Amino acid sequence: MNPAKSGGRPARVSSAPAKEHDGPFAKNEQVTLDVIGLTHDGEGVGRADGFTLFVQGALPGEQVNARVMKMKKQYGYARLEKLLTESPDRLNPPCDIYKECGGCQLQHFDYEAQLAWKRQHVIDNLTRIGKLTVRENEGDRLGSADFGVQAERQGIVVHPTIGMDDPWRYRNKAAVPIGAAGEGGELVAGFYARGTHRIIDMDDCLIQHEHNDEVLRVVKRVAKELRIQPYDEQTGQGVLRHVMARTGVVTGEIMVVLVTNGKRLPRQPEWIEALRAGLPGLKSIVQNVNTRDTNVIFGDETRTLWGSDVIYDELDGIRFAISARSFYQVNPAQTVALYGKAVEYAALTGNENVIDAYCGIGTISLFLARKAGHVYGVEIVPEAIEDAKRNAALNGIDNATFEAGPAEVVIPRWRKEGAKADVIVVDPPRKGCDPALLETILQMEPERVVYVSCNPSTLARDLRVLEDGGYRTVEVTPVDMFPWTVHVESVAVLVLD
Known part of the structure; x- marks a missing residue:
């Protein structure tokens, strides 16, 4: 019988020096771990005798022998020594330097399993950090008439992660x-x-x-x-x-x-x-x-x-000029999927005023402008705003206006000047939206907010703020912009209750 599974003391494969910490294991001690999940960094979450050890290279469902490398009071880190039970999702990484290089974290993990894990990673953040309710089954997309009522009754729909047919050679x-x-x-x-x-x-x-x-x-x-x-x-x-x-x-x-x-x-x-x-x-x-x-x-x-x-x-037929320091998404195929979903969630009819916060070189703005009345983009990097203006002109788009400055400063000023928005789209950096911007969104009361996120934890945090201010999160779609890494982008749509 396996002691780790039966609730007994984990297997000890070698003797170890006296412990200098409060955890149950000593440095260099070998233990048998049952791996129950992955961290946001892609490390296996191993459990032994109720204690957690993080193990690089271990996958959920595996049992491994690992050597303890570092201990803290509540958790520790261990090095994978031997696979005792191998996951059916384990792959042989095709990259010769994968074990050393830090560029990818999941080449040993089946791609379809990655997509499922990334969806669950988004759900875990929404429920744990955002205290939001997620529907057990993703179901079909709710019709626009159901927005708000259905979402409140049934919870947020989190769709399957949009993946790639060929998840290699994607970075530009x-x-x-x-x-x-x-x-x-x-x-x-x-x-x-x-x-x-x-x-x-x-x-x-x-x-x-x-x-x-x-x-x-x-x-x-x-x-x-x-x-x-x-x-x-x-x-x-x-x-x-x-x-x-x-x-x-x-x-x-x-x-x-x-x-x-x-x-x-x-x-x-x-x-x-x-x-x-x-x-x-x-x-x-x-x-x-x-x-x-x-x-x-x-x-x-x-x-x-x-x-x-x-x-x-x-x-998607829109031409972009890209300078050395421009922000331009690194995966073109998935960018079209990501921004296409953002436009879908904006539900534009051709008459709306749309504000695009953190607009970069105008990528989302120009996608939106093809279906909106007018788009107003703001970005803190002046060079990016010049690129955005050039890109609008390059594509003959004359219903987009761009201004340089912090979104949390410019958009409140626009509001004081009488600007109104039917839809606000945000695509912030990993730290999420500035609190002042979230407050301005609540004050402007657009019918919809579309949130494009590269960080599930700050997405969940900001959705909680918007929900407390009167919005209801209806749908979230994860998009795999970075296959074989732990990163996942998401698009969420909120409606004013």
Whole structure:
């Protein structure tokens, strides 16, 4: 009989030193764990004798032997040593560096199972953080006439996660740190190992567009040939900090951004010549200067070394100009699904005034403008607002107005100036909406609020605020923007009760 399953003491495979903590296990002790779930970081949640240990690489339904690495009073962390019972959803990751690289967390987890887990992850946050009621069965989409009454009686409909037919090679942007490795300090480029700033050298990434991989290979080769010194985080010395590649998936256009530790790019003419020769689709070479001691990729100064300031791409027939620092969703196919769902939830008839908070370069705004009376977009980054205006003009859209500034400042001012909104759409960063913006939404009383979220926990928190202010959450649809990672986007629609 398995003691962990029968409620007895977990199996101890080796002796261990005396404990220096309040938990039941000692460091390096081996225990048998039943894995009951996944954390938001993708770690297995293991249970033994009522105590929780988090285990990277373990999947729900598995029984594992794990070595305790770190203990706290209420939980601890352990390293997977051996699979005793394997989940039917376990995969053999196709990426050679998956176990080291921190770019993906779920390549060992069946894709359909990932989609189900992401839906449940959204539900768990809605119920635990938002204290919201979710219908047991997602059912069919409620008709517009049922909004509010049905939602109040039956709870929120959380639909299955919208996934991809082919969940590989989807990223149109790669931002990769540059560093040195080994005694000789050889230049390397790749994503960080999990939980560290140690760079795992990489030439091929299965979730990146092939053009981005080619950019990384060419930049590494050219940097070595030109003897460009990689940046050293410890000393603050060296030239090349990051390389960012952007690909227009529809147009095939490529932008290369070299992030440097200083304004001078040694051997700049040779850089330009070599990159142009090695990358046939290249349209833009940009330098960004970042001299700060920071983990933030970009500095404040950006200049074009060769070619255009922007590249172009298309989403659902809308053309976008994308500059080096523009926010543009990295998964074009799923962006169309995400924004299409937002437009569906807005339920536009062609006469509505719509406010798009956190509008970026106008992506959602222009999707909405095709069916709205007028769209007003606000974004804190001035360069993004200039891109949004350019994108509206590029597509002949004249019913969209954009203003730069914090949404929580601009929209309250609009309200004081007499602006009204039938629908407000928000697409905030991971920290969610500013409380001042939520308060303004409640004061403006639009008929609908459409919330596009990249963080289920802040989504749940903000939905609770809106519900307490008189709104009712009707539907939520998760969208898998980032297959093989733990991240999930969601679109929610609320109606005024």
